[in-house]
Amino acid sequence: MGLPAYLIPPLPVVADPGLDENAKSLTRERIAEVINRVIDRETAARFRVYLNTCVHCGLCSDACHWFLSNDRDPRFSPVGKVKQTLWEILKRKGRVDADFIKECSRIAQTECNGCRKCSMYCPFGVDIAYLLFVVRRICYELGIVPQFLQDTVNSHSATMNQMWVKQDEWIDTLQWQEDEAREEVTTARIPLDKEGAEVFYSVIAPEPKILAQLIGSMAQIMAIARIDWTMPSFDGWDNSNLAMFAGDFEVMGRVERAHHEAALRLKVRRIVMGECGHAFRGAVYDGPRWLGWRQPPVPVIHAVEFYHELITSGRIKIARKFEEPVTVQEPCNIVRGGGLGTKLREVIQATCADFRPPPDPQFEHNYCCGAGGGVINCGPPWKTSRVKGNSVKAEQLAATKAHIVITPCHNCHSGIEDIIGGYKLGMHVKFLCEILMQVMEIPDELKAS
Amino acid sequence: MYSLVSGPLVWIASIVFVGGMTYQLVNMLKSAKRDKVVYPYMSLKYGLRSLLHWLVPFASRNMRERYETTIVTFAFHICLFLVPIFLTAHVVMFAFAWGPKWGTLSEGVADWLTVLVVLAAVFFLVRRWMLPEVRFVTSLSDYVLLAVVAAPFVTGFMARHQWFDYETMVIIHMVSGAVMLMAIPFTRLSHMLFFVFTRTYMGSEFGAVRNARDW
Numbered sequence: 234m235g236l237p238a239y240l241i242p243p244l245p246v247v248a249d250p251g252l253d254e255n256a257k258s259l260t261r262e263r264i265a266e267v268i269n270r271v272i273d274r275e276t277a278a279r280f281r282v283y284l285n286t287c288v289h290c291g292l293c294s295d296a297c298h299w300f301l302s303n304d305r306d307p308r309f310s311p312v313g314k315v316k317q318t319l320w321e322i323l324k325r326k327g328r329v330d331a332d333f334i335k336e337c338s339r340i341a342q343t344e345c346n347g348c349r350k351c352s353m354y355c356p357f358g359v360d361i362a363y364l365l366f367v368v369r370r371i372c373y374e375l376g377i378v379p380q381f382l383q384d385t386v387n388s389h390s391a392t393m394n395q396m397w398v399k400q401d402e403w404i405d406t407l408q409w410q411e412d413e414a415r416e417e418v419t420t421a422r423i424p425l426d427k428e429g430a431e432v433f434y435s436v437i438a439p440e441p442k443i444l445a446q447l448i449g450s451m452a453q454i455m456a457i458a459r460i461d462w463t464m465p466s467f468d469g470w471d472n473s474n475l476a477m478f479a480g481d482f483e484v485m486g487r488v489e490r491a492h493h494e495a496a497l498r499l500k501v502r503r504i505v506m507g508e509c510g511h512a513f514r515g516a517v518y519d520g521p522r523w524l525g526w527r528q529p530p531v532p533v534i535h536a537v538e539f540y541h542e543l544i545t546s547g548r549i550k551i552a553r554k555f556e557e558p559v560t561v562q563e564p565c566n567i568v569r570g571g572g573l574g575t576k577l578r579e580v581i582q583a584t585c586a587d588f589r590p591p592p593d594p595q596f597e598h599n600y601c602c603g604a605g606g607g608v609i610n611c612g613p614p615w616k617t618s619r620v621k622g623n624s625v626k627a628e629q630l631a632a633t634k635a636h637i638v639i640t641p642c643h644n645c646h647s648g649i650e651d652i653i654g655g656y657k658l659g660m661h662v663k664f665l666c667e668i669l670m671q672v673m674e675i676p677d678e679l680k681a682s
Numbered sequence: 683m684y685s686l687v688s689g690p691l692v693w694i695a696s697i698v699f700v701g702g703m704t705y706q707l708v709n710m711l712k713s714a715k716r717d718k719v720v721y722p723y724m725s726l727k728y729g730l731r732s733l734l735h736w737l738v739p740f741a742s743r744n745m746r747e748r749y750e751t752t753i754v755t756f757a758f759h760i761c762l763f764l765v766p767i768f769l770t771a772h773v774v775m776f777a778f779a780w781g782p783k784w785g786t787l788s789e790g791v792a793d794w795l796t797v798l799v800v801l802a803a804v805f806f807l808v809r810r811w812m813l814p815e816v817r818f819v820t821s822l823s824d825y826v827l828l829a830v831v832a833a834p835f836v837t838g839f840m841a842r843h844q845w846f847d848y849e850t851m852v853i854i855h856m857v858s859g860a861v862m863l864m865a866i867p868f869t870r871l872s873h874m875l876f877f878v879f880t881r882t883y884m885g886s887e888f889g890a891v892r893n894a895r896d897w
């Protein structure tokens with residue numbers, strides 16, 4: 234027996250200037266105008282049919298890691314989040330106040346990862362994530378976006394990358410990483426702007442900014458696998474896209490267009506992207522969708538699929554297997570959203586000696602890391618609730634007794650690190666590429682002495 | 683009174699039901715055009731694959747996890763169609779007005795299936811109260827809809843067993859049946875129509891576009 238709604242204790246208040254300060258200038262007229270405009274002009278069949286079809290059965294609840302981790306608090310169930318936002322908005326025909334919009338932002342932006350697991354639990358396939366993205370869109374149009382997230386969007390808008398990386402910094406970083414890579418593999422190069430290359434390799438901006446060695450590692454892998462590849466020296470190298478998660482679809486569209494146009498300009502055969510889930514989602518689905526393309530103009534391959542290809546075709550050989558016990562975080566944007574679950578397992582099995590599959594749910598049904606969908610990008614103010622909102626993931630990881638969690642997604646990577654820290658699991662997180670660097674064979678003739 | 687209800691009211695109910703469903707369908711198909719992704723993403727193969735996994739009992743993970751709800755839901759919905767369509771009284775009335783006839787359930791079976799539907803409705807009611815996540819999203823309309831659906835079964839049963847005044851009971855039954863039919867297109871009961879479309883769309887998006895399963 235649950236408590237009636239009015240007896241549920243309130244959630245801790247989180248201060249975020251992006252919500253608190255911006256809400257001060259909102260008027261009821263403006264709120265109603267924006268809400269009605271977004272609903273009338275930007276939504277159609279899916280929005281209406283989903284809302285009219287939902288029979289309020291609550292069967293989607295068990296999908297959501299937020300709900301499961303917060304002691305089955307109904308405010309965190311997928312349909313509960315829609316009730317607190319859209320149902321209320323529609324019932325009041327958009328006549329809501331600024332505090333209500335702040336609540337909407339908190340719920341849709343910081344307490345849902347858009348992981349779409351609930352669509353696999355709802356008998357009707359109602360797309361709750363889509364409905365909550367409409368709420369995000371309304372909040373964005375009203376200027377109510379968590380401050381840290383808005384900063385990344387500003388960066389995308391001004392520099393076409395997520396972290397204010399300037400062009401000279403970008404090129405310098407690539408040169409530096411090329412030098413590093415050549416200290417291991419003599420033929421390692423990072424070819425810039427090479428027209429007609431087979432592979433266009435793109436990364437997310439945090440790589441050059443704070444994880445540059447990942448680019449150097451990729452240069453080694455490419456050299457050993459003898460791939461004809463290139464990276465652009467100009468805008469379009471960043472495949473990340475947080476505007477997509479902030480409801481700023483105009484900037485999202487620009488970012489995705491720049492990425493695909495860079496590849497088209499270099500006349501490459503395909504785009505291979507680094508280990509990032511949301512970047513894959515942006516490049517393959519949300520971007521093309523907004524731009525009116527049924528499919529991306531240049532085929533896009535996620536790193537997991539690329540590594541799988543390199544290993545199964547024998548282009549890279551595994552010299553020794555990684556010994557420490559490992560488990561996996563299955564990023565929803567490539568597993569539930571891209572069907573790469575089996576390939577991911579196969580790459581792990583090919584490279585690691587002691588793989589411990591996580592206990593159920595697995596594959597498409599696995600829990601989201603809790604960081605995706607822009608939630609981790611809402612920054613430190615929201616970290617406590619985010620980590621608390623995913624105790625089920627902590628339990629799942631702990632049960633494997635692995636030492637390493639392989640995580641082929643940047644957002645998951647940081648999110649899982651926070652969970653490991655928050656629940657004191659004493660594990661470490663690694664990208665697949667870090668495992669590959671340790672296990673792949675460097676042929677003698679390529680070895681730098 | 684009886685002839686008024688069994689004649690014109692049944693007509694009105696049927697017209698509202700068919701007209702309302704058609705209106706909802708056309709409306710949906712039209713607004714799906716404005717939702718740019720719907721038609722391009724729709725895939726017959728993956729749509730049907732998903733539909734199948736959600737129409738066969740226990741074919742989806744969530745149905746297995748919530749087996750008690752699954753059993754009740756299937757029993758409830760199957761009887762919901764079976765009983766009124768194959769009920770002797772209904773078939774006879776239909777044949778009397780139109781001519782065509784089809785097989786019927788024996789009276790005892792019809793009685794038991796009717797009781798089953800009512801019990802399932804009670805289960806849904808209790809479930810709404812017991813589970814916090816369902817109670818949280820329950821409003822008056824959910825109770826009303828449940829009552830609207832249960833009413834023809836309760837009153838039909840009462841009429842058949844001649845509880846209270848038979849004539850009055852049958853009239854109440856016919857009115858409640860008509861109300862239910864008319865409610866379907868214009869309330870959440872329209873999930874009867876939309877189920878096929880939301881499910882096949884989600885199946886297509888998962889299967890054809892995202893290369894993943896959705897059950």
Ligand code: HEM
Pocket residue numbers: 688692695762765766769771772775789792793796834835836838839841842852855856857858859860862863
């Ligand atoms: C609107 C037109 C309807 C008419 C004219 C009608 C007429 C009747 C009649 C004459 C009876 C028989 C009472 C007896 O045995 O003496 C009956 C029983 C029944 N009807 Fe209807 N009905 C209608 C709609 C519905 C609907 C929409 C449902 C359910 C969805 C329904 C469910 C039942 C049930 C469950 C029984 C009793 C079965 C039993 O206990 O054996 N009816 N109906």
Ligand code: HEM
Pocket residue numbers: 288289290356357751754755759762806807824827828831862866871873874875877
């Ligand atoms: C082929 C058509 C239909 C399908 C596939 C379908 C499917 C479903 C599903 C999946 C649920 C949610 C699961 C649950 O609450 O147990 C549900 C609930 C429900 N359905 Fe249907 N349905 C159909 C037709 C109908 C019709 C014709 C009616 C009544 C006129 C109806 C009345 C209800 C009611 C009252 C509930 C809600 C139970 C609650 O309060 O939780 N359904 N249906």
Ligand code: SF4
Pocket residue numbers: 296297298299310311314344345346347348349350351352361362601
């Ligand atoms: S976090 Fe995932 S499961 Fe939870 S409501 Fe959002 S999309 Fe659904």
Ligand code: SF4
Pocket residue numbers: 286287288289290291292293294311312354355356357358359361
């Ligand atoms: S979204 Fe689906 S599962 Fe959730 S309450 Fe609505 S109909 Fe039920």
Ligand code: SF4
Pocket residue numbers: 346347348510511563564565566567600601602603604605606642644645648
């Ligand atoms: S960060 Fe990872 S698990 Fe989380 S939503 Fe993205 S892909 Fe999913």
